[in-house]
Amino acid sequence: MLRLAVPYGLLSAPQLRKFADIARRHDRGFGHFTTRHNLQLNWVQLPQVPEILAELAEHELHAIQTSGNCIRNVTTDHFAGVAADEIADPRPWAEILRQWSSFHPEFAYLPRKFKVAISGATEDRAAIQVHDLGLQVVRDPNGEIGFKVYAGGGLGRTPLLGQVVQEFLPWQHLLTYTEALIRVFNRYGRRDNAFKARIKILVKALGREEFARQVEAEWAHLKDGPATLTVAEVERVAAQFVAPAYETLAEDDLCHLAHLREDKAFSRWVERNVQAHKVAGYAAVTLSLKKPGAAPGDATSEQMEAAADLAERYSFGEIRVSHEQNLILADVPQRELYTVWHRAKAAGLASPTVGLIQDLIACPGGDFCALANARSLPIAAAIQERFEDLDYQHDIGELELNISGCMNSCGHHHLGAIGILGVDKNGQEWYQVTLGGRQGNDARIGEVIGRSFAAAELPDAVERLIGAYLAHRHADERFIDTFDRIGIEAFQSAAYTQTRPHPHQSRRVANG
Amino acid sequence: MAKQIIKERRLQDDAWKVVTLVDGEAPFDVCLPVGPLLVPLAVWKAKKACLIHREYEHGTPLGIWLAPEDKVEDIAADIDDFTVIAVHFPKFADGRGYSTARLLRERYGYDGEVRAFGDIGRDQIFYLNRAGFDAFVLGEGKSAEDALAAFDDFPETYQAAADQPDPLFRRRVA
Ligand code: SF4
Numbered sequence A: 001m002l003r004l005a006v007p008y009g010l011l012s013a014p015q016l017r018k019f020a021d022i023a024r025r026h027d028r029g030f031g032h033f034t035t036r037h038n039l040q041l042n043w044v045q046l047p048q049v050p051e052i053l054a055e056l057a058e059h060e061l062h063a064i065q066t067s068g069n070c071i072r073n074v075t076t077d078h079f080a081g082v083a084a085d086e087i088a089d090p091r092p093w094a095e096i097l098r099q100w101s102s103f104h105p106e107f108a109y110l111p112r113k114f115k116v117a118i119s120g121a122t123e124d125r126a127a128i129q130v131h132d133l134g135l136q137v138v139r140d141p142n143g144e145i146g147f148k149v150y151a152g153g154g155l156g157r158t159p160l161l162g163q164v165v166q167e168f169l170p171w172q173h174l175l176t177y178t179e180a181l182i183r184v185f186n187r188y189g190r191r192d193n194a195f196k197a198r199i200k201i202l203v204k205a206l207g208r209e210e211f212a213r214q215v216e217a218e219w220a221h222l223k224d225g226p227a228t229l230t231v232a233e234v235e236r237v238a239a240q241f242v243a244p245a246y247e248t249l250a251e252d253d254l255c256h257l258a259h260l261r262e263d264k265a266f267s268r269w270v271e272r273n274v275q276a277h278k279v280a281g282y283a284a285v286t287l288s289l290k291k292p293g294a295a296p297g298d299a300t301s302e303q304m305e306a307a308a309d310l311a312e313r314y315s316f317g318e319i320r321v322s323h324e325q326n327l328i329l330a331d332v333p334q335r336e337l338y339t340v341w342h343r344a345k346a347a348g349l350a351s352p353t354v355g356l357i358q359d360l361i362a363c364p365g366g367d368f369c370a371l372a373n374a375r376s377l378p379i380a381a382a383i384q385e386r387f388e389d390l391d392y393q394h395d396i397g398e399l400e401l402n403i404s405g406c407m408n409s410c411g412h413h414h415l416g417a418i419g420i421l422g423v424d425k426n427g428q429e430w431y432q433v434t435l436g437g438r439q440g441n442d443a444r445i446g447e448v449i450g451r452s453f454a455a456a457e458l459p460d461a462v463e464r465l466i467g468a469y470l471a472h473r474h475a476d477e478r479f480i481d482t483f484d485r486i487g488i489e490a491f492q493s494a495a496y497t498q499t500r501p502h503p504h505q506s507r508r509v510a511n512g
Numbered sequence B: 001m002a003k004q005i006i007k008e009r010r011l012q013d014d015a016w017k018v019v020t021l022v023d024g025e026a027p028f029d030v031c032l033p034v035g036p037l038l039v040p041l042a043v044w045k046a047k048k049a050c051l052i053h054r055e056y057e058h059g060t061p062l063g064i065w066l067a068p069e070d071k072v073e074d075i076a077a078d079i080d081d082f083t084v085i086a087v088h089f090p091k092f093a094d095g096r097g098y099s100t101a102r103l104l105r106e107r108y109g110y111d112g113e114v115r116a117f118g119d120i121g122r123d124q125i126f127y128l129n130r131a132g133f134d135a136f137v138l139g140e141g142k143s144a145e146d147a148l149a150a151f152d153d154f155p156e157t158y159q160a161a162a163d164q165p166d167p168l169f170r171r172r173v174a
Helices: A013-026 A046-057 A091-101 A171-188 A199-206 A208-222 A231-241 A254-262 A264-273 A301-314 A334-346 A377-386 A390-396 A455-472 A479-486 A488-495 A503-510 B041-046 B048-058 B072-081 B096-107 B122-131 B144-150
Strands: A002-004 A010-012 A030-033 A039-041 A116-119 A133-139 A145-151 A163-170 A274-276 A282-287 A298-300 A318-321 A327-333 A401-404 A418-425 A428-435 B003-007 B010-014 B037-040 B062-066 B084-089 B113-118 B135-137
Touching: A002 A046, A010 A013, A013 A030, A013 A039, A013 A046, A013 A301, A013 A318, A030 A301, A091 A116, A091 A171, A091 A231, A133 A171, A145 A171, A145 A208, A163 A171, A163 A208, A171 A199, A171 A208, A171 B096, A199 A208, A254 A264, A254 A334, A264 A274, A264 A282, A264 A334, A264 A390, A282 A334, A298 A301, A301 A318, A301 A327, A301 A334, A327 A334, A377 A401, A377 A455, A390 A455, A418 A455, A428 A455, A428 A488, A455 A479, A455 A488, A479 A488, B003 B144, B010 B144, B037 B041, B041 B048, B041 B062, B041 B072, B048 B062, B048 B072, B062 B072, B072 B096, B084 B096, B096 B113, B096 B122, B122 B144
Parallel strands: A116 A133, A401 A418, B037 B062, B062 B084, B084 B113, B113 B135
Antiparallel strands: A002 A039, A010 A318, A030 A039, A030 A298, A133 A145, A145 A163, A274 A282, A282 A327, A318 A327, A418 A428, B003 B010, B003 B135
């Protein structure tokens, strides 16, 4: 497996085409976008790797620090720079951190891998609280930028949310503070047991206050040193993220509104896959990499090329990878949405299901991953198939369903409203279900509902859970809201009760 | 053949001996062979007077070696006594020694030899060198030729470290 870096999820059209080309010539014609923005190729031949890396380098692409116990790719909000709720663009800070962490001489052999995420918006779309280091851009009363710093978040077999170690770290100190924090981890993190080596275990063992105190003591030596950021440097880096040359457009495009009225399928796609933009007349489009029969996050070379074409024609030549494993065109004029939709549909990139059950997250699991306890992809496919009916999906509404093939939690199952975890029982594949997890500002780890399910039982169990939601929901309540209101018990009893088929199923039969 | 070490970017003979404690041996009981020695932290603590005496009376230079878990802070006050401070890497994946070296150089201003020894080779040299090591005893079977090439892996670096007090952004010409 070769994992290629996509720093903070940003790609140019030629770079994405290069990925397509590499996947076609050196792999089986597709790649897998991970929850940390990267592209994974599963069948690359080792002897070809030098050649692949040389080709990638011509496009400023690489595979540096995409595995190993080092500082990994810095991830961020896929709507960075265009979101209406942005406090400040996180990308310059992500780039500053990328540079600083690249071949960092002290931190190449940490106790364990170290993942950093940064959010610049009021709504956290980068899951910063489940990262080793999470940074939230904030402003002080004078409008000065700083960071609220979370440390010690992570999933895996000990899922923990990050602890706040700094309420407001002035931006100048981003690198010196981070260096102090990782130095404390490098020196005192556990190295005797790989399962206890992430920084979250250190933070938990010391307690938030003591950990923060140790970082502070280390930082006292580094603070205001040469690594202190300067206005000139921040401006230099920020200049690489200037807004594209937007046209001055009306808030609403009339043709677009007409298409919305006339074409139900289009309006459904817009409702789910198109997000508001801070610039009038523009929108951000999610190209879905989710559909039944394909592994979530998988993109064929043709799809990558189609996305690159769309980006070039309609979105200033730029693509982002979201941590939900979709591709984003961040700057599409409203008037082009109808065309973009048609072309995305033709490329199989327009499942109108963003945020719905079909937009699930799943790790590669037992089909590809040596560490897996169970397969993720057939489970994902079975669930997607069960809920394929679009009316049914839209009726269920927003629901995050995440699947991991083992405790390493690459599929972020703890953060799913419904989480599914592959477990091994005497060599057989079983699945444990958690409920109530969520990402974002009030991130929470899901609770286990009870005994595990066999693969064959799982789609029914999920359908029964959703049945319980549909039976109990108040108007406008999402699955997670109903869960919060009525608690886990109602779902537990539903999950383990053999009921008659849900009315929806009979309706499907009735509809022939 | 004399033991070899990489220093000043070339292979040189090396006269230093590493003293280790055998299981259960009390640091005070360890017998000190003649010649320049790298002693473990525990031996330094136990036999400081004796070691300093060797230096004064016999002109034998003083050296110490630190295990990954040994804290630089524990020798901070003695740093100027040492001609060599060595840092052991029992496994290359144990990266605590990089912090040890940076602290020696950058925090305590140690300017004698900082030597890396143990499970190190070509892949580590560039990082080690930047962290402040200036002498390298390679692991068993590691090629010195490969290791020597690694110093020039990258012509430029982003971060400040022991070899370069200023990060790249402070060195860019405006
Ligand atoms: S969660 Fe487990 S099975 Fe899935 S990709 Fe990660 S390590 Fe592999």
